[in-house]
Amino acid sequence: MEQNKIDLIQTDSPKTQSSAGVNAESFLSSQKEGSSSRFYCDALYDYSINNVIGSLVPHLITLVGFSEIGKSTFVSSMYHELMINGCIGEYQFIDSDTFAGFERRAYVRNAKISPERRLARTTNQEGYFLTMEFIKGHEQKKLIISDRSGETYQKVYTSDLNAVKKDVALINSPHIIFFIDVSSLMNDTEFLSFKDSFGLLLTRMQQADVFVNRKTLDILFNQSDKLVTDKQKKIFEENAVTIKQMIKEHGNISQEFNIISNRMVDNEGLNNVFKYMVSSCDAFNEDVVENVDWVSSFLKD
Amino acid sequence: MEQNKKLTMIEKLNNLLIRGGLISPYNEEQTGHLVEACRHYLVEEDFDENFFSKIVALYVEGGYDEDLQKFVLEFIVENYNEDSNMPSCVWQTLTFFVIYLSLKENDDAEMQAIYSCSLQNRLIECKGRWKILRFQKELVELFYYMDSYMEDKYEIKDVCSIDVLKQIYSENGFQGQVISSNTALALKFIGQNAWEFRMNSFLNSSKVKEEKNPYIRAVTVLEYVFINKPWFYMPVDLKYLLKETFSRPINKALPLRTILKSIIDIGIVLVEEVNSNSSKILQILEKGEIPEDSYLDERFMPNEFMVYLYNELLLEAKLKVYGTE
Numbered sequence: 001m002e003q004n005k006i007d008l009i010q011t012d013s014p015k016t017q018s019s020a021g022v023n024a025e026s027f028l029s030s031q032k033e034g035s036s037s038r039f040y041c042d043a044l045y046d047y048s049i050n051n052v053i054g055s056l057v058p059h060l061i062t063l064v065g066f067s068e069i070g071k072s073t074f075v076s077s078m079y080h081e082l083m084i085n086g087c088i089g090e091y092q093f094i095d096s097d098t099f100a101g102f103e104r105r106a107y108v109r110n111a112k113i114s115p116e117r118r119l120a121r122t123t124n125q126e127g128y129f130l131t132m133e134f135i136k137g138h139e140q141k142k143l144i145i146s147d148r149s150g151e152t153y154q155k156v157y158t159s160d161l162n163a164v165k166k167d168v169a170l171i172n173s174p175h176i177i178f179f180i181d182v183s184s185l186m187n188d189t190e191f192l193s194f195k196d197s198f199g200l201l202l203t204r205m206q207q208a209d210v211f212v213n214r215k216t217l218d219i220l221f222n223q224s225d226k227l228v229t230d231k232q233k234k235i236f237e238e239n240a241v242t243i244k245q246m247i248k249e250h251g252n253i254s255q256e257f258n259i260i261s262n263r264m265v266d267n268e269g270l271n272n273v274f275k276y277m278v279s280s281c282d283a284f285n286e287d288v289v290e291n292v293d294w295v296s297s298f299l300k301d
Numbered sequence: 302m303e304q305n306k307k308l309t310m311i312e313k314l315n316n317l318l319i320r321g322g323l324i325s326p327y328n329e330e331q332t333g334h335l336v337e338a339c340r341h342y343l344v345e346e347d348f349d350e351n352f353f354s355k356i357v358a359l360y361v362e363g364g365y366d367e368d369l370q371k372f373v374l375e376f377i378v379e380n381y382n383e384d385s386n387m388p389s390c391v392w393q394t395l396t397f398f399v400i401y402l403s404l405k406e407n408d409d410a411e412m413q414a415i416y417s418c419s420l421q422n423r424l425i426e427c428k429g430r431w432k433i434l435r436f437q438k439e440l441v442e443l444f445y446y447m448d449s450y451m452e453d454k455y456e457i458k459d460v461c462s463i464d465v466l467k468q469i470y471s472e473n474g475f476q477g478q479v480i481s482s483n484t485a486l487a488l489k490f491i492g493q494n495a496w497e498f499r500m501n502s503f504l505n506s507s508k509v510k511e512e513k514n515p516y517i518r519a520v521t522v523l524e525y526v527f528i529n530k531p532w533f534y535m536p537v538d539l540k541y542l543l544k545e546t547f548s549r550p551i552n553k554a555l556p557l558r559t560i561l562k563s564i565i566d567i568g569i570v571l572v573e574e575v576n577s578n579s580s581k582i583l584q585i586l587e588k589g590e591i592p593e594d595s596y597l598d599e600r601f602m603p604n605e606f607m608v609y610l611y612n613e614l615l616l617e618a619k620l621k622v623y624g625t626e
Contacts, residue, residue, distance in 0.1 A: 295605050
């Protein structure tokens, strides 16, 4: 947290005094990529994320999905869980460099109080890296979530290969979770349009070498409560197979989740995703290479 | 060719930086500047085994070399007019990268052998907690340079013809003769056989066979080997030494602290002076005091202990003759 604060203090550009009771949408629209944030501990950009990396090797999870499918709502719910319980599973939440980034997301989505008031969304000028630090036993872990705007994936990345190529954090991210809105898959007409766009996004990602480095790929179907009728469920199942097949062309799918990202009560599925994400910090430590214990190797030969 | 080599190191460093924790990687130009700065650090600083082992110690502890940090920042400002602000994970990665470069881009096989051996020796501190070591895939590439160096230096060949043997036993032997290079090689071969004969006699002596403490037995054997070995490059089959020293299977491992105390108590002096900071066992034996370091609580089987000690003695012996042969 300190470093993010220092960056804010040290920046050369003049700050505009933010007023109390700021209008979320006007505030968000005033943010420009490359400009300094108005908040201490706001979400970070490519150029600033490295400044908050200390000596801990963080685990980066990139959330990939189109507009208004609940990526940031999901992140807000995760933050809410941490604020209410102070932990996720065995992992005690101890700090974040981006509290304001979380608060901003939570505020505009109002995740807890009234999920229907989803007027604003993450804009493509907004910072997208959010950090969480945990402690489990004596070990400290740092999780970084890349929550770029859906607009960036939907409008920019599907049409501009160079933009994807510039997203070096995505290219090098060891872990991607594809967010898919269930409603895009439970209706054949909507599905065709979604499939085209999603296919284009995957193609652009492949062309930008996103899948060259070893990655864990997960798929998360959000808003599964929309599946009400048997017909909807059947169409969804069929289309989900197609989507999964499209992803599998670029790498195996490690985990599949069905969640409702804005329901905090009695939502075991959502909590399981949180636990999975946090525990990924352990799984992604580099493996011990057998021969590193050179004496044992020598004696075994 | 030079360009290819440079690109490969840039790619390597970029890969290490990402694995080291950098979320938004640097572009090729920026990474190239870091590679160049590290290369200059190796050349411009008085880089020797002492310096090397200091950097390895920092790598093992998960820290970083502040001298390297200062050097790189100044180098980048002076040469590229860039003002850099890099997170600690970068400095930790560069600390390892300097170790990597100092072996991979070293044209001096002798120094490569010394650094490699020193690196392996330092890892005694990681026994039982190997997970703390970063970049293990690259780390293991830096092992065993000493073995290949010694093999290159002394290739054993039976070049001893019967004529040479007959001449040795003839009335005048080689008296008054200039010994040809072939004959000198033949004599070295005979010398090696004589050395092996002596070593076997020692391994079968009561001093070794009747020693009940397997760790003291290992020390006794290695003391004999390193004091009496007639030439540094004389090959020693460590596997054979282990087999002969521990002819009966031993399954009991003791904490390194206990092992070292028993050796200090009998007062064996293995080397006159310890030159490498990575020779942890020898340093403790030299001082006669056991520090509180946690790795000393790790249990070592007698054969494991013997391999670590052998390698430390090998490095010390090499440092003693460095640059002379």
